[in-house]
Structure formats: structure tokens, C-alpha cells
Amino acid sequence: MENSKISGEPKQQLVDGGYRFVGENEHSAIRVCMWTKRSLLDENICYKQKFYGEIHGNESHRCLQLSPSLPFCDNKCVFCWRNAKLNNPEWDGPVDDPSEILDEAIEAQRELLTGFKGNPEVNLDKWEEAQDPTMAAISLDGEPTIYPDLDGLIEECFTRDIAPFLVTNGLHPEKLERIGDPAQLYVSLVSPDEETYEKTCNPQISDAWEKLNETLGMIDSFDCVTVLRLTLVENVNMKSPEKYSKLIDEANPDFVEPKGYVSVGHSRERLGVDFMPSHPKIVDFSEKIEQNSNYSIVDEFEPSRVTLLSKR
Secondary structure (H helix, E strand, C coil), X not given: CCCXXXXXXXXXXXXXXXXXXXXXXXXXXXXCCHHHHHHHCCCCCCHHHHHHHHHHCCCHHHEEEXXXXXXXXXXXXXXCCXXXXXXEXXXXXXCCCHHHHHHHHHHHHHHHHHHHHHCCCCCHHHHHHHCCCCEEEECCCCCHHHCCCHHHHHHHHHHCCCEEEXXXXXXXXXXXXXXXXXXXXXEECCCCCHHHHHHHHCCCCCCHHHHHHHHHCCHHHCCCEEEEEEEECCCCCCCCHHHHHHHHHHHCCCEEEEEECCCCHHHHHCCCHHHCCCHHHXXXXXXXXXXXXXXEEEEEEHHHCEEEEEEC
């Protein structure tokens, strides 16, 4: 994996940012989510628990945020907080076994959580439970469907009673067609049309828009919970709600999440705080989708500037 393996300063920057690389070939990593930390302190919970906790029983303090596919991704989205300069659209090098990835990921998470036990503000019951995650957010970095043994990773999660939440850019419908259902499937729908998609996502493959639409056409065939995630950037892709609505209705997911862009990480090199829509603007945009689709707003979470729409 010599051509793609993250090393040197880029790797050190990730480690300094809280990443821990796992697996012999280090194409996987974990990072303790901010909401996991807040939940341990009884300060708040992630919107995933608020929106879907009753469906999956997931709890923020027991979430494992990981990626099996650093630095593989076939988009270089303008809003991405990751270092998109490292992205490689094709897998290059050896492949770690899913069980190895999960073993080391859980152990790395436990090590990162060790210091919390000495914090008098931490809920120790939650800390004990956090040693054994019950949810895996396969979303930390890279595009997980490029990882060759994604099906094995999903199966390994279920074997350990860990609910895998798979987040994908939708550019590998052939891979999604072959894998077993995760607990929840997120597909990123971040543009209402092809022109906006090209400007927003900077795809590194020639037929990206067609591939995404092929994935959208498959959404209704999954037996798991399905969600379309709309990461909305002011003056970039936060427009044409009626076009988003048409794509949403055609895909027919269980839920839709319009969510505001946050100016953090490497995205600050391209976008600033002026591109961050406020929560009221996200609600307003969601209402326009509601007016033009078969979906209604059923929940919202202002700290993350996100709403939840469900099929009527």
C-alpha cells in the first residue's frame, strides 16, 4: 500500500487530531466522537440517538466512530473537513481482515476513553458501558464502499451485537448491491442537479452523477433503515428544494436529514463561516422540501442544525 498509505506529517496531523490507526496495514482508524464525550459527561446526546434511538437502541456513549478506508474516496467535496488532497478513488494495497479491524478499533477506543474515568464529572455507569460499543458509525473518513471486505465488516459488527451505520457517497452501487443490509444506510444527496454536484463534490470519476442516481434507485430495495443525508452549504448547494424533493420521492428512503455545513477542519481552506446556514434556515429549507414531497418534518436537533423528515 506504498502509494496510498498515510504517513509522515499527514498521519501525525490525524493522530494529533484524535485519530488512532488500526490494523496491520493502517487503512482503518477510529476517533472518539464529540457526542460520545458529551454523553459521558451527561451534557447531551448525538442526534442519531435522538432520532433513531428507539429503532436501534443506540446510545451516544456506546458509539464507535470508524473508517476502514483511509484515504480512499472518489470525491473531494468542498464542504469536507477531512484532508481531501490525500483521497485516492481506487483501492491500492493489501486488505486487513474485518475482525482484526474491529478488535483493534475497540481496543483503541478503550485506550482513548481511559482518562475519562478519572474525571469526577463523568457518568461512571456510562463509562463502563462505553467499553463495549453497541453501534459503529462507519463514517469517520474515506468512502467505506471502496474497502474490499465491507460485507465482512458489516457481518462482523452484527456478530458482536454492534449495529453498523453505513454512510456512503453512493458512487459504488455495484458494491451496495452485493453487501448485506447494515442496521442503517445513509446515502449522501448533496446536490439537486448534476451541475451543482460537479461543483460541490469534485468527483474523481467520470460518471459520478449517474452512479449516485443508480444508488438512489436502489434505496427502496434495502430492508434496513434508509436515510438520505443532505449536507447543505449556503450559496453552494442549498437551493432548488423542489429538485431535491423530486429526487427524494423517487428514491423513497425511510428518512431524510437536511443538515447544515460546519466550517471546521480542512473545509476552512475553501469555505468559511459565511457558508454555514443557521438552524432556522435549515428548518425553512426542510419546510420547502416538505411542501414539495411526500415527507414531513418529524424532529429536529438545533445543536447540529439538522432536521428529520419521514414519509407521510
